[in-house]
Amino acid sequence: MEKNRFVQLVAGMLYRTNRDTLTLDxxxxxxxxxxxxxxxxxxxxxxxxxxxxxxxxxxxxxxxLDELFQRVCAPGLAGKE
Incomplete structure (x- = not known):
C-alpha cells in the first residue's frame, strides 16, 4: 500500500525517534x-x-504524515519542477 511505503520512507530518515511508533497520524x-x-x-x-x-x-x-501524503499526491503538485 502506498501510504505504508510513505511512512516507511519517512521512518528511514529518523535517528532519534523510535521508527516503530510512526503512523499516518x-x-x-x-x-x-x-x-x-x-x-x-x-x-x-x-x-x-x-x-x-x-x-x-x-x-x-x-x-x-497522512496530511502530508495527501498533499504530495494532490493534483497539481505532481510533475511540478
Whole structure:
C-alpha cells in the first residue's frame, strides 16, 4: 500500500525517534528530528521518490504524515519542477 511505503520512507530518515511508533497520524513536526535541515531532506526525498516539489507552504499547511501524503499526491503538485 502506498501510504505504508510513505511512512516507511519517512521512518528511514529518523535517528532519534523510535521508527516503530510512526503512523499516518504522527504529527511529524513534533518529531525529535524536526528542524530546517530535516525539512529540506524530507522535501528532497519526496521530490526524488514522488517527482513532486514540496514547498515550505506545503509543510506549513499540513500537520500529520497522512496530511502530508495527501498533499504530495494532490493534483497539481505532481510533475511540478
Amino acid at each position: 504522527t504529527r511529524y513536526k513534533g518529531l525529535k528530528e524536526w528542524n530546517f535541515l530535516f525539512e529540506v531532506s524530507l522535501a528532497m526525498m519526496l521530490e526524488e521518490e514522488y517527482h513532486v516539489e514540496v514547498t515550505p507552504e506545503d509543510f506549513s499547511s499540513t500537520g500529520t
